[in-house]
C-alpha cells in the first residue's frame with residue numbers, strides 16, 4: 001500500500017487501511033441515495049484519525065463499511081475498495097488462510113518495503129469472504145458503538161460477553177495460559193474459536209463441544225476470568241471482578257462504555273472504528289472516555305478511526321482529520337494544520353461554528369443552508385449552494401481532492417483553480 005501515492009495519506013507513517021473511491025448507495029422510493037459517493041482517505045499505522053462532518057454526511061456508513069456492517073439491501077456498495085493490511089503477529093493460529101503472505105517477502109522480512117514488515121498481503125474488506133470477515137471482526141478490526149446500551153446483550157453478563165471475544169479470537173493465548181500444548185494447544189484453540197463463533201453463547205456450551213479441553217474447564221474458566229478482569233482493569237473500571245458478574249443494566253452509561261472499550265481492545269486489534277463513542281454519555285464523562293481511548297491507543301499503538309461531531313475532542317485527541325460533506329471528502333490533513341488554516345470553506349464554517357471564549361464544548365453548530373438532497377445530488381461541488389465564495393465553475397465541475405502541502409489536501413477551486421475550459425467532470429455515478 002505504501003507504493004501508491006494519494007493526496008490523503010499521512011506523510012510520516014505507512015497506511016494500515018486505505019479507502020479508495022468508496023460509494024455506498026441506499027435504495028429509496030425517490031431513487032438511490034448517494035450517501036457515500038467517492039470517498040478516499042488513508043488511516044496510518046498507529047494514528048488516531050478523526051472523521052467529522054454534519055449529520056447525514058456519510059460518516060457512520062463509511063465506518064461500518066470496514067466491517068461489512070452495512071445492510072444490503074437497502075444499501076449497495078456501488079464502487080470502491082477498502083484496503084487493509086493486518087499487522088504482524090506472533091500468534092496467527094486464529095487467522096484465516098486467506099490472510100495471504102506478502103507477495104514480495106513471503107512474510108519473512110520485517111523491513112520489507114511492500115508490506116512494511118507486516119508480512120501480509122493487502123485485503124480488500126469489501127471483497128473478502130464472510131469467513132475472512134469473521135476472522136477480522138473483533139480480532140483485527142474492532143468497533144466501539146455510539147450507544148453501549150444497545151450494543152451490549154442485555155441477557156448476558158459482562159463476563160459472558162467478554163468471554164465470547166477471547167474464546168473466538170484468543171483461544172490459543174488462553175490455552176497457553178493453562179500450559180496447553182499439542183492437542184490442547186493449536187488444535188483445541190482452533191476448535192474453541194470455531195465453537196465460540198457457532199455458539200455465540202455461554203462458556204460451558206462452547207467448551208463442551210471441544211473434547212480436549214473438557215477436563216480442564218475449571219482452569220480454563222479461571223484463566224478466562226483473569227484475562228477479562230485485566231481487560232476491564234485497563235479501562236480503569238473499579239472492582240472488575242464484580243463487574244464480570246453484572247448485567248449491562250446494572251452499570252452506569254460510562255461503565256458500559258468502558259466495557260465496550262475493553263471488549264474492543266480484548267484481542268489487541270490493529271484498528272478500532274469508534275463511532276461517536278461518547279455521544280450517549282453525560283458531558284462530564286465524555287472527555288474522560290475520550291482520554292481513556294487516547295491513552296490506550298497510544299499505549300498499544302492501535303490505529304483509531306474516530307467518528308465525531310465534536311471538533312474540540314477531535315482537536316484534542318486526533319493526529320489527522322478527514323472532513324466529509326454530503327458523501328464526499330472536503331478536506332484532509334494534520335489536525336494542527338487544518339484547525340490553524342482550514343482551506344475548504346466548509347471546514348472554515350465548521351470551525352467558525354465552534355463556541356468560543358468561556359465555552360469548552362465544540363459540537364458542530366449551524367452553517368446557513370442545508371445539506372443537498374442526496375437522491376439527485378447537484379453536479380459540481382456539493383457545498384456550492386452554501387458557499388460564500390461560490391464561483392460559476394463550482395456548480396458545473398466537481399473539484400477533486402488535491403494535495404496543497406504534504407500535510408493537507410482539499411477539494412475546492414479556491415485552492416486549486418480548474419484548468420481553463422474544464423468540462424463538466426462529474427465522476428460517473430452508477431445507478432442502483
Ligand SMILES: Nc1ncnc2c1ncn2[C@@H]1O[C@H](COP(=O)(O)OP(=O)(O)OP(=O)(O)O)[C@@H](O)[C@H]1O
Pocket residue numbers: 026033035053054055056057058059060061062071074309
Ligand atoms: N439503513 C439505511 N437506510 C436508508 N438510508 C440510510 C441508512 N443508513 C444511512 N442511510 C443514509 O445515509 C446517509 C448517511 O448516513 P450516516 O449515518 O453515515 O451519516 P452520519 O454522517 O454518520 O450522520 P450522524 O452524524 O447523524 O450519525 C443518511 O443521510 C441516510 O440518507
